[in-house]
Amino acid sequence: MRCRPLLPAIAIALLLSPAAQAAVYKCDINGVTRYQDNPCPGQKDQKPHIEDAPAPAAGAPSASPVAGAAAEAPRPRGRTAPKPPLPEDDDTPLDRVGQLYHEILAAQAEQRGVLDGYREAVKALAATQAGREPSPGAEAERKVLEQEWKERRLVAADRVRRLQGELRRLCPNGTMMVGARQVCR
Secondary structure (H helix, E strand, O other), X not given: OOOOOHHHHHHHHHHHOHHHOOOOEEEEEOOEEEEEOXXXXXXXXXXXOOOOOOOOOOOOOOOOHHHHHHHHOOOOOXXXXXXOOOOOOOOOOOOHHHHHHHHHHHHHHHHHHHHHHHHHHHHHHHHHHOOOOOOHHHHHHHHHHHHHHHHHHHHHHHHXXXXXXXXXXXXXXXXXXXXXXXXXO
16 A cells, blocks of 8 residues: 555645646626636637735734635525516616516515415414413414415415416526526527
8 A cells, every 4th residue: 555645645736736727717798797717709818817815904814715705695594585676777678588587586575475474473363362262263263364374375376386387388498597687598
């Protein structure tokens, strides 16, 4: 087993070699900044984009840029807010795919709102019935509440399903983002 001491040295040599470092090119295409691993279209002699990390402030502890970015912006847990609709002052008209995408996001947000409202209503009912003995009237009140919110949840879910079905009929191979637009594949 004479090879074992050489393995760490070979690994370090490979990591430090120029072939192991990927080149990144910064392109401005139709006003959208993109980073890619190939030179920008029409710029064969383009040099790779190198962005230096800012120097730490005096007295600040030095940390790697990756650790700093992770510490600055923790990833949200659970549900995240949907993407906001396009601003009103954007004069580019949305095609039907873009409209459906934004309608689906709004319908999903509405569906989450209905679910949150249902949970709040159940908590409120439980709070009003706390300490009282179970009675047929309390059970009937709970059933009416559940039926009312069930209908609201079904309406919201049906709207989401209807919009998603229309998007699937329009784009049978799915959709993808191109720049800031949702388009068919």
